[in-house]
Amino acid sequence: MNSNLQAQTILLVGHGSREPSGNLEIQAFADLWRGREPQRRIEVCFIEFADVLLDVGLDNAAQHGGQVVVVPLILNAAGHVKMEIPEHIEHARLRHPQIEFVYCRHLGSCEEILVILKRNLRKALHELDVPDPRNTGVIVLGRGSSDRVANGELAKMARWLYEESDHDLVDIAFTGITHPRLESVVQRQIKQEMRQIVVLPFYLFTGTLIERIRRQMSRLQSQYPQVHFALGNYLGFEDEIYRLLQQRIVEATADRQPQMMECDGCKYREFAADHGQGHHHHP
CATH class of the missing domain: 3.40.50.1400 (Rossmann fold)
Incomplete structure (x- = not known):
């Protein structure tokens, strides 16, 4: 394994679904990605409705040491991407100060x-x-x-x-x-x-x-x-999704200087922090 990749763990974050087949598809997606790039260490967690949620996923990835690259498998940047995932990453940094956590951009409309x-x-x-x-x-x-x-x-x-x-x-x-x-x-x-x-x-x-x-x-x-x-079909396992994820990882890790996360300058997040508000999911 490449030494850089050996020190890096990709943590793929899915939204999570009450329908088990949805979570199983994300696990299958991760398996296919591992098959494409066996040199990468890829782990999976979910925001909700699953056994392995964000905190557990971050802790599991941190056990490997080095760098944890958090990759949201999410199309658009709403509360989960702007607030919830960053909050969990910040807590993980406190629990694992020796680990570098890098947060990638969501997939986006592109x-x-x-x-x-x-x-x-x-x-x-x-x-x-x-x-x-x-x-x-x-x-x-x-x-x-x-x-x-x-x-x-x-x-x-x-x-x-x-x-x-x-x-x-x-x-x-x-x-x-x-x-x-x-x-x-x-x-x-x-x-x-x-x-x-x-x-x-x-x-x-x-x-x-x-x-x-x-x-x-x-x-x-x-x-x-x-x-x-x-x-029509949902977006699924298309090659473009893999390429987008690779692009997001390169964007986030190419510059090793401390990065501002996408949500750090968000006025909504600043307002929530000033008023003691975290993210609350509404079904």
Whole structure:
């Protein structure tokens, strides 16, 4: 093993799901990554709904010594990325002062993610026998957050998808926390004479929300039998995700000078710290 990699542990942080298959997919993703790069030490933990949570994951990774590179397997920067993970890292630094903890950027809304969305859209259109895009609506469906910046990232991806396609309508919807919801956007697109509608989940892996989306799609098809629906894949194990993770690790570790974490200058986090507030997860 390369001496630099030998002193480095990658800690992959997944969100965690009440649906066990979601957590198992992240474990499988890590196994595939180990297969691609057997010289790397890769461990996994979760923010919630799992056996190995952040503190345990950080402590386990610290046992190897050297450097722990914390890699959030998360698309958008909301409370988990801006506040919760950094807080746990700060506590881990106190518990393990001899360890260098490095925090990577989240995946983000970027060209690599756009490539996957475009690929998933093409596959879904083939399921519909390649209809006219001008009367085929597209809905990019995200998790939803109380953080407006995170919600804006979804809108950015939808706009980029619109710019690089021939679809007259590319909208966004959310499964919770904020609006609009999927049913409302479907209704709006049908009123605008969309004959087919493709829903693209803006999710990395399966879980309870993906299962809920499938049930929603079944109900929508029954409610609007005159419209053809297709549900695209979630982002999953695509090569672009691996490349993004590698890029984030290089960005975080190339400069060995102490780095400002993405959340360190966040006014929201400064306000929370001044008022004694930590991160609270709302389902």
